[in-house]
Amino acid sequence: MSTRAAAPTRREQILSEAARLFAARGFHGVGVDEIGAAVGISGPGLYRHFAGKDAMLAELLVGISERLLTGGRHRVAEAAGDPGRVLSSLIDGHIDFALDDRALITVHDRELDRLREADRKLVRQLQRQYVELWVDVVRELHPEVGEAEVRVAVHAVFGLLNSTPHLAALGREATESLLRRLAHGAFGALSA
Amino acid sequence: MSTRAAAPTRREQILSEAARLFAARGFHGVGVDEIGAAVGISGPGLYRHFAGKDAMLAELLVGISERLLTGGRHRVAEAAGDPGRVLSSLIDGHIDFALDDRALITVHDRELDRLREADRKLVRQLQRQYVELWVDVVRELHPEVGEAEVRVAVHAVFGLLNSTPHLAALGREATESLLRRLAHGAFGALSA
DNA sequence: GGCTTAGGTTAACGACCGCTAACGGCCCTG
DNA sequence: CAGGGCCGTTAGCGGTCGTTAACCTAAGCC
Numbered sequence: 001m002s003t004r005a006a007a008p009t010r011r012e013q014i015l016s017e018a019a020r021l022f023a024a025r026g027f028h029g030v031g032v033d034e035i036g037a038a039v040g041i042s043g044p045g046l047y048r049h050f051a052g053k054d055a056m057l058a059e060l061l062v063g064i065s066e067r068l069l070t071g072g073r074h075r076v077a078e079a080a081g082d083p084g085r086v087l088s089s090l091i092d093g094h095i096d097f098a099l100d101d102r103a104l105i106t107v108h109d110r111e112l113d114r115l116r117e118a119d120r121k122l123v124r125q126l127q128r129q130y131v132e133l134w135v136d137v138v139r140e141l142h143p144e145v146g147e148a149e150v151r152v153a154v155h156a157v158f159g160l161l162n163s164t165p166h167l168a169a170l171g172r173e174a175t176e177s178l179l180r181r182l183a184h185g186a187f188g189a190l191s192a
Numbered sequence: 193m194s195t196r197a198a199a200p201t202r203r204e205q206i207l208s209e210a211a212r213l214f215a216a217r218g219f220h221g222v223g224v225d226e227i228g229a230a231v232g233i234s235g236p237g238l239y240r241h242f243a244g245k246d247a248m249l250a251e252l253l254v255g256i257s258e259r260l261l262t263g264g265r266h267r268v269a270e271a272a273g274d275p276g277r278v279l280s281s282l283i284d285g286h287i288d289f290a291l292d293d294r295a296l297i298t299v300h301d302r303e304l305d306r307l308r309e310a311d312r313k314l315v316r317q318l319q320r321q322y323v324e325l326w327v328d329v330v331r332e333l334h335p336e337v338g339e340a341e342v343r344v345a346v347h348a349v350f351g352l353l354n355s356t357p358h359l360a361a362l363g364r365e366a367t368e369s370l371l372r373r374l375a376h377g378a379f380g381a382l383s384a
Numbered sequence: 385g386g387c388t389t390a391g392g393t394t395a396a397c398g399a400c401c402g403c404t405a406a407c408g409g410c411c412c413t414g
Numbered sequence: 415c416a417g418g419g420c421c422g423t424t425a426g427c428g429g430t431c432g433t434t435a436a437c438c439t440a441a442g443c444c
Contacts, residue, residue, distance in 0.1 A: 010391085025305060028220030031431060041392065044433075048391050053432065109358070110302060113217060148362050149370055156355045156374050163351025166301065167344045178341055182348050182378040189377025202421090223401060236403070237422055245402065386444095393438070401430085408423075414416095 011049050013039045015063075018056045023103035023165070027057055027111045057111060058119040064104050065126035068097060072133045083140040090134055091161070091183045095176055098164040106165050131155070142190045153190055157183050203241050205231045207255075210248045215295035215357070219249055219303045249303060250311040256296050257318035260289065264325045275332040282326055283353075283375045287368050290356040297354050323347070334382045345382055349375050 008016070017038035021030040032053055033043040050056050071093050079085040098105050112123060134154045139147065161179055170178070200208070209230035213222040224245055225235040242248050263285050271277035290297050304315060326346040331339065353371055362370070 026218055026220060026303075028218055029306070032433085033431085042394090044394085044435095045392055047433075111218075114221070149366070152359045152362055152367065152370055153374060155359045156352045156371065159355025159358070160348045160352040160378065163348045166351070167347045170340050170344055174341070175344065178344055179348065181381045181384065182345060185381025185384065186352065186374040186378040189373045189380070192373065192377070224403085225401085233422065234424090236405095236424085239403070240421055388441100388443085390441085391439090393436100395435085395437105397432105397434080399431090399433105402428095404427080405425085406423100407425105408421105410420085410422100412417100412419085 010039070014046060014049055015056060015060055019060055019101075019103045019107055022057065022060070022111060023106035027053075027107075027114050054114070054116065057107075058115055060104065060107060061112065061115065061123045062119065062126070064101070064108050065123050065130070068094075069126050069130045069133075071097070072130050076133055076137070083137050086137045087134075087141060087187065088180075088184075090137065091157075091180060092176075094158070094161050095179050095183075098161050098179075099172065099175065102165045105162050109162070138187060138190070141187070145190050150190070153187065157186050160186060202231070206238060206241055207248060207252055211252055211293075211295040211299055214249065214252070214303060215298035219245075219299075219306050246306070246308065249299075250307055252296065252299060253304065253307060253315045254311065254318070256293070256300050257315050257322070260286075261318050261322045261325075263289070264322050268325055268329070275329050278329045279326075279333060279379065280372075280376075282329065283349075283372060284368075286350070286353050287371050287375075290353050290371075291364065291367065294357045298357050301354070330379060330382070333379070337382050342382070345379065349378050352378065 014035065018030075018035050021035060021038065024030075032046055035053075035056070036042045036044075036046050046056075050059075072090055075089040075093050076086055079089050112120060115123065131151065131154055134157075135147065135150050138150050138154060139145070142150065145153075160182060164175075164179075167175075206227065210222075210227050213227060213230060216222075224238055227245075227248070228235045228238050238248075242251070264282055267281040267285050268278055271281050304312060307315065323343065323346055326349075327339065327342050330342050330346060331337070334342065337345075352374060356367075356371075359367070
């Protein structure tokens with residue numbers, strides 16, 4: 001009895017395909033019929049699983065944000081006390097996420113404004129907490145740099161790591177290694 | 193007689209507002225009535241100036257790409273022979289652009305797929321040439337790094353510099369200086 | 385064996401949206 | 415002062431899209 005999901009549930013299928021389609025053509029650019037077709041059912045059948053198109057997007061965005069935050073917290077706890085190792089671990093985790101879920105990364109910062117007020121607030125709160133993990137550890141490593149600057153730098157490095165959807169080829173390992181070096185290089189320049 | 197545009201023409205007004213709205217709510221999320229209202233006319237009046245909504249987006253994206261490329265070429269020519277200065281100049285120019293036209297930056301890599309085939313090919317070609325300017329000069333500075341890696345690194349630094357829409361505060365000068373340092377730091381890590 | 389529930393189907397409604405049609409004022413020019 | 419662009423307007427058409435309604439089938443349960 002494996003604890004891994006053996007077969008993806010229908011909800012998960014739908015979310016996965018919806019993420020792919022939203023990333024490719026934008027939230028408004030994809031119809032529910034299209035999402036349905038992608039999982040082998042048609043149009044309104046989706047409403048047995050989700051309250052509406054908006055609900056799919058909301059679940060996607062909240063899910064990403066939660067996974068990023070909890071993953072980040074684990075990594076912070078694991079290497080607590082060694083800021084250098086914490087930062088490296090956060091970078092590695094973010095790279096893994098960016099490479100594994102390019103579609104989600106794309107949707108993540110592109111369609112946030114399409115959410116209902118409540119969901120949007122939740123997502124933003126989760127994002128903010130995730131950013132704060134990074135800001136805290138970077139400030140430990142660069143105590144002489146102001147907090148606002150560090151926060152901008154963290155966002156900028158996110159932009160660097162999330163550029164992954166735009167790039168082709170080069171193989172998983174090489175891409176990981178390269179992004180790792182670039183991110184460390186950018187943060188290293190904070191004190192120079 | 194100044195060579196600067198004294199009053200923006202109506203076309204320019206429309207393009208500017210359309211860029212802002214597209215950036216905020218996405219191409220499909222904005223109606224022509226809304227664009228019209230933003231410039232004080234209503235809905236179908238836009239069709240005196242543009243063939244359609246698609247044409248506005250096309251002109252925006254082609255315009256950005258052309259400005260980036262010609263600006264980049266000038267900078268390359270100005271500092272020719274000194275790769276370090278060329279790279280610095282390219283970075284500075286891209287930062288200026290990113291800070292001056294946040295809306296355009298957002299629309300730039302978000303709505304490319306909404307273009308008609310011909311326009312999309314043109315934009316991609318311009319983008320590719322711009323990237324090549326960067327790749328060439330970075331390869332001069334890091335001859336031992338493979339071309340594919342350099343190209344990925346350039347895209348990643350674009351992601352870093354284009355993260356500008358996400359960040360607040362900190363003042364123009366400080367932001368410029370910070371982004372400059374981060375970009376140089378990232379490229380510097382290519383050889384480490 | 386009947387009842388319920390889960391998970392589909394097709395038809396259709398209502399809203400919205402891009403775009404066109406038809407029209408009208410303003411301003412320049414001969 | 416007549417005429418023709420230029421630049422607007424409002425009305426409305428046609429298509430698309432999210433959503434609901436009504437119905438159907440297969441599986442599990444008492």
